[in-house]
Amino acid sequence: MRFLLILSMFTSSVFASKFDIDAYSTSLEYAQVTNVLATQKLSGSWCFGTSVRHNDQGWEHYADGWEVIDLEGNQLGQRQLAHPHDNEQPFTRSQCDIKIPTEISKVIVRAKCNKHGFGGKPFIVDLKPI
Template sequence: MRLLLILSFFTSSVLASKFDVDTYSSSLDFAQVTDVLVTKKSSDSWCFGTSVRHNDQGWEHYADGWEVIDLEGNQLGYRKLHHPHNNEQPFTRSQCNIKIPAEMSKVIVRAKCNKHGFGGKPMVVELSKN
């Protein structure tokens, strides 16, 4: 039984599919990525200016971060948001020095809130190699 469980885990990891960008909630109870400006800084370092919209309601419920992930869902970078933005919607925050392997041409940016986690609309971003 234990061997079957280990094999099942290994098989599911090897056959993992791409991250699903089409299943999300458009409700503002979830943090929504509305725009991303990406700039290449060096051979493998990038800056992301990410705009997020969320129904922030003070410290009880607010957008508290966004991340850059590869197409399989592996985290490449994270931007912590340290406070609510009740009266600033949507808002944009940047994060630089995000390392992205040279062979990647697309990444996904998604935001989260402190109450519901991830689940809002992510954005697929094409990386310009120029």
Template sequence: MKIFGVSYLLFFMTTFVFASDTVHNSLDYAQVQYVKATQSANGTWCFNTQVRHNDEGWEHYADAWQVVDSKGDVLAERILFHPHDNEQPFTRSVCGVNIPSDNNLVTVRAKCNLHGFGGQTVTIDLARSEGKNYSVVR
């Protein structure tokens, strides 16, 4: 009986861990569609990010996107102060982002005020000029 209980607990915990990494393609979740990363003369970065979401007024809208490093630390956040019901997809920027020189990979993720994160992200290799759903200008 104890083995069954432990097995069930391990199965449940494993299922939860993998479920939390699930990418939802539904527009109920904010989807990052494209990112242009531009390095400024002073070494900081600008991220022009295109987001798509099924905004439905103040009750349900994409309310932020973030640039995170490979450890999940937030390097920058762009708060979206209002719904974009009639502007989909939309592009917004955040500039002055400091990225350590030994870190070439960052991920841009978006969230909505109802579901949080969970939609499509874009991972950017800053050492390359382009990749899937992104471009880099130095």
């Protein structure tokens, strides 16, 4: 019986079907994506210009990255942020050469901070291929 319970817990997490886009905080204690500009290059890869807002408080608490994920929650690309942006809010940073499978027409961009991780409002991007 205990084996079935463990197996049930394992399979339910493995087969989770979608990323929960409605579970987020709007507090600036969490990094918030405020805008995204996605452009496809002739090579087929994508560039994401992502604007982030966060209550950066120096090295102890700052927005330290953002990622592009599919609607299932699989990471497709990311950008690490190397330092706090205390006096530059919101700020925009880009990442190119992100490969998105052609069958994907929407992605989610979400930001994180070094204290709370992910948890701010994600941003849904409709991809318009060239």
